[in-house]
Amino acid sequence: METWLLLAIFGIVLLAFFTESVVGFGATVITVSFGAHLVPLDVLLPAFVPLSAMLSLVLVTRHWRQVDLKFLLQKVALPVGLGTLLGMGLFRVLDSAALLTTFAGFVLLMSGRELKRIWARAEAAKPLKTWLGRTLLGAGGIVHGMFGSGGPMIVYVLGREMTEKGRFRATLSALWLVLNATLVTGYLLDGTLNPVTIELSTTMAPALFFGILLGERVHGAIDESTFKTATWLILFFGAAALFLRAL
Secondary structure, eight states, X not given: OOHHHHXXXXXXXXXXXXXXXXXXXXXXXXXXXXXXXXXXXXXXXHHHHHHHHHHHHHHHHHSGGGOOHHHIIIIIHHHHHHHHHHHHHHHTTSOHHHHHHHHHHHHHHHHHHHHHHHHXXXXXXXXXXXXXXXXXXXXXXXXXXXXXXXXXXXXHHHHHHOOOHHHHXXXXXXXXXXXXXXXXXXXXXXXXXXXXXXXXXXXXXXXXHHHHHHHHHHHTTSOHHHHHHHHHHHHHHHHHHHHHHHO
16 A cells, blocks of 8 residues: 555544544544545455454453443343344445445434534433334444444444443443454454455554553543534544545
8 A cells, every 4th residue: 555545544543543442432433434435445344343343352451340231231232233243244245335325324414413412502312212222223233234333323322321431431342342353253254354454454553552542541531522522523524525425
């Protein structure tokens, strides 16, 4: 790859890892939204997801006491797990351009909804009804299986349940760890994790270290609502650009 391309990818994944280290989500969404302009999705995801799994492992190891394991097992595991397996199959048979358009449109809707709620200074949303929460979690699993990130939809559901940022981040990290380990296994089995994607992973690896280092510092210092607003703005404009490109 050319030097400018490697630097651009490095900058994108640094932003992605930093963001997820602070708020617990967003790494893969940011990487796909911006990185897909530079690298084909079938190369980008197998290169990025193993590093994303390492990020989740670090956060879970450091903050395991804050993981709400009971919540994950009772409410999240089944719908997200089944959705992820279905999404992994769809990724291998559906047209990638159509998937990108669908993904970008989904992120646009979710990020726009969250920004509207934040700017309207609405009160914290109440937990969703059980059937709706499980449906959205299953859909989030499908998106995660296809793109390595069901983040926006899953975050939307968990954000209705959890208000403490440490518990929220740690619980999400535990979930991403399991889901991304499943994706990596799939990449190994179908050969998409290969010398080309491993070389790209190696190029991106230093960004993981610096993203965690900076993100852990900022997590405890920055005003959470301000950073979440910035995060949703990044996702919104990144998805808008990707949507226009896909069309």
